Amino acid sequence: MDAAAEALAKAQREQTLIADRLAAAQDEESQVVASIAQDDERAAQIRAAIGQMAREAYKSGTDASGLDVVLGADSTEDFVQRYGLLSTALRTQSQVLDELSAIESGNRNAQARLAAVKDRIAELKAEADAKVAEADAARVEAADAKAAIDDLYTQQTAKKVSLESQRADIEAQLAKIDAERSAIQNEISAIAAEQRARDAAIPQAPTGSVSGALFGNPTSINPIYVTSEYGMRLHPTLGYVRLHAGIDLRTYCGTPIYAAREGTVVWAKYRYGFGNQVMVDHGFYKGNSLMTSYNHMTSFVVGAGQAVSEGQLLGYSGNTGTSAACHLHFEVYVNGATVNPRPLLGL
Numbered sequence: 122m123d124a125a126a127e128a129l130a131k132a133q134r135e136q137t138l139i140a141d142r143l144a145a146a147q148d149e150e151s152q153v154v155a156s157i158a159q160d161d162e163r164a165a166q167i168r169a170a171i172g173q174m175a176r177e178a179y180k181s182g183t184d185a186s187g188l189d190v191v192l193g194a195d196s197t198e199d200f201v202q203r204y205g206l207l208s209t210a211l212r213t214q215s216q217v218l219d220e221l222s223a224i225e226s227g228n229r230n231a232q233a234r235l236a237a238v239k240d241r242i243a244e245l246k247a248e249a250d251a252k253v254a255e256a257d258a259a260r261v262e263a264a265d266a267k268a269a270i271d272d273l274y275t276q277q278t279a280k281k282v283s284l285e286s287q288r289a290d291i292e293a294q295l296a297k298i299d300a301e302r303s304a305i306q307n308e309i310s311a312i313a314a315e316q317r318a319r320d321a322a323i324p325q326a327p328t329g330s331v332s333g334a335l336f337g338n339p340t341s342i343n344p345i346y347v348t349s350e351y352g353m354r355l356h357p358t359l360g361y362v363r364l365h366a367g368i369d370l371r372t373y374c375g376t377p378i379y380a381a382r383e384g385t386v387v388w389a390k391y392r393y394g395f396g397n398q399v400m401v402d403h404g405f406y407k408g409n410s411l412m413t414s415y416n417h418m419t420s421f422v423v424g425a426g427q428a429v430s431e432g433q434l435l436g437y438s439g440n441t442g443t444s445a446a447c448h449l450h451f452e453v454y455v456n457g458a459t460v461n462p463r464p465l466l467g468l
Contacts, residue, residue, distance in 0.1 A: 129263045170217065331406060352364070383429065389423050414454070
């Protein structure tokens with residue numbers, strides 16, 4: 122919108138500048154036309170005066186030649202007087218003719234100047250028309266940009282009102298999701314405890330840290346592409362900032378999902394918020410219980426108690442549960458608590 126407004130302002134400034142130049146050119150045209158008219162009038166007056174003098178000389182039968190002055194003089198004084206009058210008449214006639222010649226020369230120059238000014242006016246008018254069209258287009262673009270912003274603002278406001286009206290429902294969903302996650306973690310902790318109790322050879326406390334690339338790619342998308350990281354984030358559908366307890370991996374609807382490590386399927390069922398979920402128990406690593414979950418699946422092909430090897434098909438990715446699009450939400454549990462799966466995938 123700022124860019125469109127700037128383009129409009131620029132077009133308007135250029136339009137004003139061209140309009141000023143056009144007005145100046147039109148003023149110059151008026152001045153030249155007035156000057157030509159004035160000179161034409163003066164030239165007409167001079168021509169009329171010359172004609173009048175010629176007519177008067179013809180009527181009186183006088184010949185203002187130098188010979189008439191010499192032969193027609195009655196005395197020296199008469200000669201001097203006649204010669205003075207003749208000289209004055211000749212000077213006046215010469216001045217009049219020179220003025221007429223100057224006026225005609227000036228008029229020719231003025232006519233050429235007028236033609237140039239008219240050409241310039243035509244160019245400026247065409248340029249002004251183009252700038253008017255450009256300004257109109259910029260004005261439409263600015264109006265469209267403002268309308269788009271107003272529409273976005275209206276949508277945002279409506280969305281905010283909608284979210285506020287749904288706050289109670291969203292909070293209830295969050296509570297159910299949290300309760301489901303708590304139940305899952307309790308089940309996982311209970312399974313780990315039962316395993317420890319059954320096998321006295323496994324120490325009750327972890328004997329080493331969990332690190333390194335322990336898991337293979339759980340999708341058929343290679344290389345692995347993480348679309349959302351582990352940690353606090355704004356939930357894309359619920360609109361609340363909360364822990365994202367796994368990582369989202371790019372898949373498409375129906376992409377095959379594989380076991381990231383050999384183990385035993387604990388369950389393959391629908392869990393609130395998680396959608397269709399497969400939980401796999403990978404046993405103990407350095408005294409630590411390892412489990413993985415595969416969420417939002419459209420369907421699964423394994424069942425509880427089934428042993429799976431790394432890379433074995435578990436099902437297909439989907440958009441079930443609280444999800445905005447088809448993807449795999451992948452979680453890793455160490456001793457019943459979620460950890461960031463990225464380093465354990467060797468990423």
